[in-house]
Amino acid sequence: MSYEGEGGTAPAREAPRRRRISIPVAALLVVAALVCGYLVGRPGHPLESSADAGFLRDMSAHHAQAVDMSLIIMEETEEPTLDTVAYDITRTQQAQIGRMQGWLALWGLSARGTRPPMAWMAGHGHGSGGEPPERMPGLATEEQMQELREAEGEEAEILFLRLMTEHHLGGVDMAEAAVGLADEPIVVNFAKGMVTAQQSEIDLMADMLEERGADPEGSY
Secondary structure, three states: OOEEEOOEEEOOOOOOOOOOOOHHHHHHHHHHHHHHHHHHHOOOOOOOOOHHHHHHHHHHHHHHHHHHHHHHHHHHOOOHHHHHHHHHHHHHHHHHHHHHHHHHHHOOOOOOOOOOOOHHHEOOOEOEOOEOOOOOOOOOOHHHHHHHHHOOHHHHHHHHHHHHHHHHHHHHHHHHHHHHHOOOHHHHHHHHHHHHHHHHHHHHHHHHHHHOOOOOOOOO
16 A cells, blocks of 8 residues: 655555564474473372382381391390390381381382382392392391391301391492482482491491401401
């Protein structure tokens, strides 16, 4: 459209252009929307297959054996320091089992799960060929547990200290793996504290073995 005025005909004013979003920009916006939707709608707790859940389940079972071992030696030993150590392990690890099972329940996860034990550690420097370890690190065999039940006196004390040292070393291994693999800060911090506490008890048990004339570096 034009109009007549002084000086002749003026050019028609162009209509404002619509802004067009290029295809790459539009695609980015779609991706951003999907990401935002996922972040808003994702579960607020670990998944069934997570390292967090696997660690809590397996460490609960690992702790349960430490409690059993400690109860056995508490019935046998008359040495006050060892009795105190065994009591502390029983009390602390039983309380930690309660915390770990409580977190699983809070997240709506079962106490046992469907994956094989230690599957959460597979392919991360543990096990071979991407497969989980055959046994939890440091876990005593049933034969070793029976030997501990039948041992007496200082023999029982030395056996307990050696088995529990191996048990703690395995627990430290699992906890260090959880520090690197777990996502929940509460689980990571819990595992870090476990590494520190169990390493301290390993050092203490080494001293107790030396006091009994046993080699702290010796294995079961």
